[in-house]
Amino acid sequence: MSLRARWITIIIVIGGALISIYPNMVDLNEEVEEVVIKESGEKVTEKKLVTKHWWPSTNKIVYGLDIQGGLHLVLGADVNEVIIEKTKRMASGLNEELKTNELGHVKVSVDPQNKLQMKFVTSKPGDAEAISSFINKFYPATLQVVTSTATDVTVQYFQTKAEEYKTQVVSQSIEVIRNRIDEFGVTEPSISAQGQDRILVQLPGIKDSTRAKELINKTAKLNFRKVSTEVDFVKLDDMIKKAETDGKFKLGLTEGDENSGGLAYSDYVKKLNETLAKDLPKNTRVVFEKLEGATSLLVGRRPYLVETDSNLSGGLLEDANVGTDPDTGRPEVNFRFGVEGRRKFADLSEKAAGGFLAIVLDDVVKSAPSVERRIDSASARITLGGGSDYERTFADAQLIATSLRAGALPAALQQLEERTVGPTLGADSIAKGKMAGIVGLALVLIFMLFYYRYLGVVACIALVLNIILILAILTMLGATLTLPGVAGIILTIGMAVDANVIIFERIREEIAKGSGLALAVKNGFDFALSAILDANITTAAVCVVLMYFGTGPIRGFAVTLLAGIVTSMFTSIFVSRTIIDWSIIKRGLKKV
Numbered sequence: 001m002s003l004r005a006r007w008i009t010i011i012i013v014i015g016g017a018l019i020s021i022y023p024n025m026v027d028l029n030e031e032v033e034e035v036v037i038k039e040s041g042e043k044v045t046e047k048k049l050v051t052k053h054w055w056p057s058t059n060k061i062v063y064g065l066d067i068q069g070g071l072h073l074v075l076g077a078d079v080n081e082v083i084i085e086k087t088k089r090m091a092s093g094l095n096e097e098l099k100t101n102e103l104g105h106v107k108v109s110v111d112p113q114n115k116l117q118m119k120f121v122t123s124k125p126g127d128a129e130a131i132s133s134f135i136n137k138f139y140p141a142t143l144q145v146v147t148s149t150a151t152d153v154t155v156q157y158f159q160t161k162a163e164e165y166k167t168q169v170v171s172q173s174i175e176v177i178r179n180r181i182d183e184f185g186v187t188e189p190s191i192s193a194q195g196q197d198r199i200l201v202q203l204p205g206i207k208d209s210t211r212a213k214e215l216i217n218k219t220a221k222l223n224f225r226k227v228s229t230e231v232d233f234v235k236l237d238d239m240i241k242k243a244e245t246d247g248k249f250k251l252g253l254t255e256g257d258e259n260s261g262g263l264a265y266s267d268y269v270k271k272l273n274e275t276l277a278k279d280l281p282k283n284t285r286v287v288f289e290k291l292e293g294a295t296s297l298l299v300g301r302r303p304y305l306v307e308t309d310s311n312l313s314g315g316l317l318e319d320a321n322v323g324t325d326p327d328t329g330r331p332e333v334n335f336r337f338g339v340e341g342r343r344k345f346a347d348l349s350e351k352a353a354g355g356f357l358a359i360v361l362d363d364v365v366k367s368a369p370s371v372e373r374r375i376d377s378a379s380a381r382i383t384l385g386g387g388s389d390y391e392r393t394f395a396d397a398q399l400i401a402t403s404l405r406a407g408a409l410p411a412a413l414q415q416l417e418e419r420t421v422g423p424t425l426g427a428d429s430i431a432k433g434k435m436a437g438i439v440g441l442a443l444v445l446i447f448m449l450f451y452y453r454y455l456g457v458v459a460c461i462a463l464v465l466n467i468i469l470i471l472a473i474l475t476m477l478g479a480t481l482t483l484p485g486v487a488g489i490i491l492t493i494g495m496a497v498d499a500n501v502i503i504f505e506r507i508r509e510e511i512a513k514g515s516g517l518a519l520a521v522k523n524g525f526d527f528a529l530s531a532i533l534d535a536n537i538t539t540a541a542v543c544v545v546l547m548y549f550g551t552g553p554i555r556g557f558a559v560t561l562l563a564g565i566v567t568s569m570f571t572s573i574f575v576s577r578t579i580i581d582w583s584i585i586k587r588g589l590k591k592v
Contacts, residue, residue, distance in 0.1 A: 003585065006578040014465060017472035018148035023060050024475060028173040058488040063204060064482035070204040071212055074417035079197045081412065082142050082169045089318055089338060091118050096339055101134060117146065120153040128153050158338060166196050167250035172405040173199060173413060177216050222314025224348060225306035227356040227368055228282045236303055251298055265297050269363050290364035304365050307359050310348050316341030321395045325383055330398040333382040335404050342378055359403065366403040384426045440490050444497055452504055458579050459500040462571040466496045469567035484557035492564025499572035504530045517591060520586050525577050536565050
């Protein structure tokens with residue numbers, strides 16, 4: 001590659017890195033009110049987070065729990081109890097299905113000895129084969145026959161199906177937790193599964209940890225509500241604004257938070273409905289839906305007026321999953337009720353026909369699909385339109401299905417571990433981390449300048465660029481920076497000059513043999529390359545292992561160190577050689 005091409009490459013890389021880092025130094029977003037025209041033609045004001053001015057990326061490096069403080073929880077989900085409850089519901093549903101398949105005399109119950117198994121007991125000996133055929137026909141991938149006699153058949157879930165159900169239980173628990181954490185305004189909550197029955201919750205920057213734990217641990221509450229048309233969107237929006245002004249309250253983070261001056265979401269909704277009680281139609285309630293793209297309800301929300309006189313709750317829901325629309329091939333949500341739920345859903349859908357039916361989880365609207373007619377069947381589906389973004393549609397379908405399951409089979413959560421990091425400790429941690437980085441960088445720069453002189457200047461330039469590139473990669477990845485991550489950056493500072501030291505010593509050896517400067521530089525870089533690659537590849541291999549098997553801060557350290565290896569290879573070999581070659585060719589450098 002020519003010298004000119006190398007300089008162009010370096011400039012493009014550095015320019016891209018600076019563009020990526022810029023959002024860390026300024027706030028590109030602001031909250032604004034925007035008038036939106038609904039399908040009905042009515043106008044409503046919605047709060048949205050918008051970018052102040054155009055920029056290619058708005059990603060930022062997020063500080064982790066150990067830097068800015070917050071709450072660390074490990075929760076255990078009672079997965080087995082949920083599966084047992086699901087088995088009970090399935091047994092009840094199977095009794096109804098058998099009646100329509102000329103096997104009404106067969107009774108299904110949960111095996112008292114093993115509550116994950118079901119027994120089909122018949123009063124007519126010889127029905128075992130018919131029961132087995134029924135199972136194979138209608139539940140071929142779900143249930144398998146374990147034992148069979150003349151009068152009873154025992155079935156259980158396939159192992160793969162049982163594992164799938166367990167995964168779903170953890171997923172629905174995570175969705176419930178995430179739904180509740182939204183009201184705290186935590187910018188980057190970390191909620192993830194650990195194993196088959198544990199959930200790790202990290203809430204950086206949260207102040208009211210007691211209330212957070214109370215919300216996380218309460219039972220999920222899912223309801224189906226008809227969207228009222230008695231008050232149009234514009235009037236409802238005006239009523240909400242007036243209630244906030246007259247009552248001197250607003251939606252904020254947590255109550256008493258000096259940075260928001262507002263109420264937590266659940267308190268806000270309660271206060272709002274109390275204030276509007278005299279103005280709203282009887283048996284109605286105001287709830288909100290988080291807007292697409294909004295990080296929390298504080299940033300963007302849409303109000304709904306829903307009727308509260310329906311008694312169709314998530315407890316009557318049997319199951320929900322993502323399916324495929326047979327007409328369009330697009331993702332859709334399929335859900336199923338038991339006998340009582342089917343009857344109540346039929347009545348509610350008839351009442352909501354021609355309008356909308358809101359799916360409300362803990363006073364947050366997760367979806368509000370339109371209802372065309374009365375739906376009187378054991379199962380129903382929610383179609384999501386024909387948008388061009390299939391992946392986005394599929395993600396929305398998964399979110400709705402998970403929310404439905406969360407209300408149908410709420411898993412009891414047990415707190416297994418708790419750690420609270422105060423904001424003072426977090427501020428102290430980041431201050432000491434910055435100081436360690438600055439001192440380490442300064443010592444390395446001084447040593448390189450003193451020992452290698454001109455080559456030391458080149459190494460210092462490469463080192464500064466290396467740090468910029470590391471920050472750019474972390475920003476583009478939207479990575480969470482933890483103290484181990486800071487340690488990884490500091491370690492990279494020391495490792496980055498290692499390659500330069502090997503190269504420079506090789507150049508000195510070539511000059512000592514009598515080689516000219518240009519040849520010494522060429523041979524120095526060429527001969528040092530294998531040693532540099534060996535050292536960095538072995539370190540990178542360890543980082544990959546840490547990323548795969550590690551969790552949380554360990555993975556953060558590995559990601560940071562791996563990014564540092566990539567950038568140090570670029571700066572130490574490519575950038576350093578370009579600067580030295582330019583100095584020899586263009587500036588007539590004779591010695592180093």
